Amino acid sequence: MGKIITFGEVMLRLSPPGFDRFSQSNVLTMHFGGTEANVAVSLAQLGLDAAHVTRFPDHALGRTAAGYLRRYGVDTQYIRYGSLPTGQAEGRLGLYFLETGAGSRASQIIYDRADSAFARIQTNDIDWEPILTGADWFHWTGITPALSQGAADCLLAGIQTANRLGVPVSGDIVYRSNLWQYGRRPQEIMPALTEGCTLVLGSKSLFSELYGVVGSTFQEAGRALMRRFPTIRYVTDTKRTSVSASHNQLSAKIFNGSTVYRSRMHDIQPIVDRIGTGDAYVAGLIYGLLTFPADLQRAVEFGAAASALKHTIPGDVNLATVTEIETLVRGDSSGKLRR
Secondary structure (H helix, E strand, O other): OOEEEEEOOOEEEEEOOOOOOOOOOOOOEEEEEOHHHHHHHHHHHOOOEEEEEOEEEOOHHHHHHHHHHHHOOOEOOOOEEEEOOOOOEOOOOOEEEEEOOEOOEOOEEEEEOOOOOOOOOOHHHOOHHHHHOOOOEEEEEOOHHHHOHHHHHHHHHHHHHHHHHOOOEEEEOOOOHHHOOOOOOHHHHHHHHHOOOOEEEOOHHHHHHHHOOOOOOHHHHHHHHHHHOOOOOEEEEEEEEEEEOOEEEEEEEEEOOOOEEEOOOEEEOOOOOOOOHHHHHHHHHHHHHHHOOOOHHHHHHHHHHHHHHHOOOOOOOOOOOHHHHHHHHOOOOOOOOOO
16 A cells, blocks of 8 residues: 655765774775655555655666665666766765764764766656656655756656646755755755645744745744645654754654644664654654544654654664554553564
8 A cells, every 4th residue: 555756866875883983993884875765665664665766877886776775675666877878877876974973972974975876867867757657655855956956857847747646745845055066045946846745844944944934833834834835734843852962852743734733752762873763754654644644643653653763773764663663652662572
């Protein structure tokens, strides 16, 4: 049940083992991840039909990244591979380096993703009509249009196709200001993308920065955002308190135009891996909206619990099961050994 399409870049993540600093280690462990692909993997683990659309360089690393997605149940048939007439790979696979912090020492990320194969994508690389026909959901984030004009144009074509086919669209509008290097500002690009959204993940400050939409409360800001973009049915956000790099508190909320539904707060310690926890929330919420659409309280609780569990799993992707998430939703956070 449920066919979800996600679109965005997948990168290779390289990290010193454990909590080593970059300066300590002669070895880097390897994972693959990308915000939208993380959502696809999470949804596939929850039993939904998830497909990721992206563009890889046509070489061993690109093929390995695709294999990584397939390993976790993601449909990769829509992935495109860039190559030059000479047969040489076009572009590169984006990289990021993660040093995992602990206690009072924060984690840090260094990106190396310029001129990637995905950043070179053009609108004619993706035929959205057959991809989105019969889909139940389409998901994007503000990171994708930050990478290039081609990526922004291709995403807009996908959203417009989804709208024409009646496919709900979710947008995580965190836009990573330092990534916008091709001469356009997010305020110029993001409104047209948001016009086609059913669900928006974002904060009051983001609504103000991107759209000039203001409100003294999340509810007021959400209602103003819905007036600006009438297609929006839901506005959602998470609240995180960072006690330390190893100890966070997390909750979530969703607004449907009349009522704000809030999850319980999850006290998370120790944190094994902070990366991808927001993506796990989005995936859990999408699962909830598709599986029990009439119960927004249950949907937001499911999403928050999915995010909390992702903190316990190494790598970018959430491998928690429906049973594990529902156990946490019921308040069982004991982690008791199962035999």
